[in-house]
Amino acid sequence: FDLFLQMAATQDVKGKGEGGDQNFDYMFKLLIIGNSSVGKTSFLFRYADDAFTSAFVSTVGIDFKVKTVYKNDKRIKLQIWDTAGQERYRTITTAYYRGAMGFILMYDITNEESFGAVQDWSTQIKTYSWDNAQVVLAGNKCDMEEERVVSVDSGRLLAEQLGFEFFETSAKDNINVKQTFERLVDLICDKMSESLDTDPAVTTGAPTAKLTDSAPPLQQPGCNC
């Protein structure tokens, strides 16, 4: 976990400027992946900007947003990378897997093909990321109940099989968006604390406070709609 801690530890963001907020305790790099048009960009916009538009604009290559969250008086800066889902961008998107501490693997509950691709995306994570990366499976568009083709149970079962946490979400109706990110952050913090417990020597240069002292209760994974 040495590298894991080093990556999470306070980083020096060079530069200056009005937006350059360098006061944070940890920097977590997260990726949102999944088939094209499952709602990755909308999900990120909802979380980072609390905004939603139904107009579909296909993401070109890769993009990201930054959001700061607080956990036990620690400021955690999230670098959230939004990836294009199309195969043609696979080379450029997988290049950003390296160094990611967490993934939101997203499918669309109204699109069977996107659910069927989850296993492949999981393999991509295993291939291009590292073993310690944490993953949350998100079944998005749960506001579209009438068009649902993937049941909650199917999603939950697949998540269990893959060893991932699971949420059904809606970027449109703002359901479980924040919870998904918060859970992913918790999982990463848990891993960091495990690392600290296992080998205190690796804490050199990193903050020593545990981030899991008062972990919040698990959220309801189903879609309450």
Added chain:
Amino acid sequence: MRPPVAKLGDFIPLFNDCISAASSRTQEYLLFKDPENNVCLKLTDTFNCTAMTPEQRILLGADWVWAVLEKPTKNPQIQIAVQVLHLLEREDAEENANPPETCSESVQIAQKESSNKTMYERLVDFCASIGKDCYALFLFFGKKNDKENIYGVLSNNFEAAIGKSDDDASYKHVSSLIEFSAVYLNGSTQKLIKTHNLNSRTNILQLDASLERYFHITF
């Protein structure tokens, strides 16, 4: 297009206007009716333009991306990733090397992520990572003595020339490519008036009037 910006040094609106102008001009060029039926890009209502975010401009080296979309999936079939180089701005920047004061946090992060490569290399890498159906188009604005016209180089094989230039100076690096097509857009008529395949170290800024009147991607 909005009127020219009066305030010196306030280049951001000017830059945006340039992109807007280039976009409209080049769209017109792409819709140009080719009398010899040599146009490879068959443009339909599936033609799409996506402006990059400030972060994407740094990460991918592209200011915007044109794409011919496949129906009904909307998957891009042919893409042209465009990077604008404003030559007068570049001269100013070289004289005054200090970076702009307003630089958001996310832009700083993007710069840090991409610090090992130039903007040109990033665009070339981006296109190469997609494949031969993705073209990189460098558009040049503000050529001295010809500020109204836009020059450009287009290729899906720029990567073949990376490292072969013996001159590090910005656009010369691009313009000394082994093989590429040149596009010349006339500012007054806003139409493509000449293109040509160039060989070995022809300077894009020295194109003469003998070029042919059609657009043909032949790489």
